[in-house]
Amino acid sequence: MCISKTIADLGFTEEKFHAGTHMCLIYNDDQERRNIIGKYLESGLLSGEKVAYFADAATNDDIVDFLKRMNVCVSEAELENISLSEAEKTYCPKGIFSPDEMLNTLRAYYDQSKREEYPRCRVSGEMSWALRGIPGSDRLMEYEALVNRVLETHPVTAICQYNANAFDGQMILRCLEVHPYMIIRGQVVHNPFYMKPEDFIKSQVNREQSNAIALQ
Numbered sequence: 274m275c276i277s278k279t280i281a282d283l284g285f286t287e288e289k290f291h292a293g294t295h296m297c298l299i300y301n302d303d304q305e306r307r308n309i310i311g312k313y314l315e316s317g318l319l320s321g322e323k324v325a326y327f328a329d330a331a332t333n334d335d336i337v338d339f340l341k342r343m344n345v346c347v348s349e350a351e352l353e354n355i356s357l358s359e360a361e362k363t364y365c366p367k368g369i370f371s372p373d374e375m376l377n378t379l380r381a382y383y384d385q386s387k388r389e390e391y392p393r394c395r396v397s398g399e400m401s402w403a404l405r406g407i408p409g410s411d412r413l414m415e416y417e418a419l420v421n422r423v424l425e426t427h428p429v430t431a432i433c434q435y436n437a438n439a440f441d442g443q444m445i446l447r448c449l450e451v452h453p454y455m456i457i458r459g460q461v462v463h464n465p466f467y468m469k470p471e472d473f474i475k476s477q478v479n480r481e482q483s484n485a486i487a488l489q
Contacts, residue, residue, distance in 0.1 A: 290454075295424055297456070301436070320393070323391040324355040324395055325357075325394075326355065328360060360400070365410075379396075401435075401439050414473075417433065435448050450466055
């Protein structure tokens with residue numbers, strides 16, 4: 274079965290987007306975040322998509338309790354289409370963050386959805402795990418940039434959640450540079466700060482070299 278290239282509904286906006294849209298939600302209001310993400314998850318489940326959520330806040334909640342907290346209302350049958358996992362264990366299964374391994378995980382998720390004949394697939398992850406000093410987490414923005422290349426061939430729709438109260442201003446700016454779309458007040462907009470992956474990685478190398486020279 275061929276995976277559809279379009280998404281009928283993201284849940285929180287009436288505008289339609291292609292499968293594989295890579296969005297960032299930079300928030301400072303957790304209730305607003307829950308409203309947006311809850312609708313995003315619910316619409317995926319109601320559309321019969323394969324859905325995955327990576328929660329950073331470690332809880333013992335089962336999927337039903339989690340969805341209730343996100344105000345998601347779906348049938349028992351539709352619950353079978355969602356998986357809930359801890360963000361840190363998903364992004365850093367071996368205790369370190371490897372962009373290549375996580376990109377392969379993303380590819381495998383799409384391939385699995387295709388084998389299981391889902392019409393589309395979507396994910397969302399809470400990114401605050403990257404603030405714990407986990408080895409390799411300094412490469413998060415490199416990973417986010419390369420995600421855009423992976424999604425060209427493996428169109429997983431993705432929302433990456435960044436808490437503006439937790440990440441510093443420099444990291445938020447880098448976040449904007451690697452996401453072609455951002456969510457503002459419940460609307461998805463083209464990101465004017467976005468840089469193509471090759472341009473971002475080149476600029477990152479230049480920044481690192483400049484910083485190294487400054488420290489000499």
